Amino acid sequence: MSAVWTSRVLVLNKSWVPVDVTTIPKAIMKLFKFHDEGAHKGEPKARIIDPALDFQTFSWNDWAQLEPEPGEDVIRGIGREFRFFDVIMLTEYNKMPSQRLHYSRRTIWRRDGMKCQYCGCKVSEKPGYEGTIDHIVPRSQGGQTTWENTVLACIVCNSQKANRTPEEAVCGKNRSKWRGPSPMKLLSVPKKPKMTLLKGDKKHIRPNWKQFLSEAYWSTELENDMPSEED
Structure with missing residues (x-):
């Protein structure tokens, strides 16, 4: 397995407070989940944050349209490469991390x-x-x-x-x-x-x-x- 696939991803709640650290595969699973009811029905439960692009947030579909920069890490998929990311935010979850x-x-x-x-x-x-x-x-x-x-x-x-x-x-x-x-x-x-x-x-x-x-x-x-x- 590529080292990138075992890299860690910081997970933020919707207030942008760190709540967890996960792996690339688990982060991608979160990005592919969607709300099935309520005001946010059909929207992704998680989005990618890119500090290098003025902290813009991206759905996985939007992120997949961005071409990797020369020399940067990439996520190797079947038949193509995707830009690497290491921060995601949860769009509805807003609990604070336990300090206990x-x-x-x-x-x-x-x-x-x-x-x-x-x-x-x-x-x-x-x-x-x-x-x-x-x-x-x-x-x-x-x-x-x-x-x-x-x-x-x-x-x-x-x-x-x-x-x-x-x-x-x-x-x-x-x-x-x-x-x-x-x-x-x-x-x-x-x-x-x-x-x-x-x-x-x-x-x-x-x-x-x-x-x-x-x-x-x-x-x-x-x-x-x-x-x-x-x-």
Whole structure:
């Protein structure tokens, strides 16, 4: 698949506020959907925005009439090429993006980079590489299910740590029983994620996006559903 097809597209609501990031194929699917009732019946549910053309908006049919500029990226279709785009707006959707990140297994996995936070090995859902959510201070000892007390761990480290803190797992008589690949020292201090970690990498922000994004949008710390232990 061409790299262009895997490029990301910024999605704005009808007030031109960023609400999502998607891929070229999914963006094109949105452009081909039309309202089937109401005042906007027959109109597309999404339009392309081109900052280089004074922020004009285009339906897919209109966009397809524009010839690609020499040297610019193109979307290769069957028998022809189309101009590349990386910003679309939804013509009816006007909800604002949520600034609250829900605590879940998926967000913990993403925060910890798919790596065991004790030994650094890669984990996945494949047999032999499974990972699980580990409570640093076990729940039996009063540990809470919070961003600060949970990390991604491989099955080996999780099993060896068992119902103990990392310090308890490798101290005294437990040290001789330890068979894990690490001394139970966390690779990083678990914290509440920031939007820069889970919603977008600044290195991958396309030039056209910067006119719709602010530093605050990308750096805002997201809230945690679980109460912090300090609360």
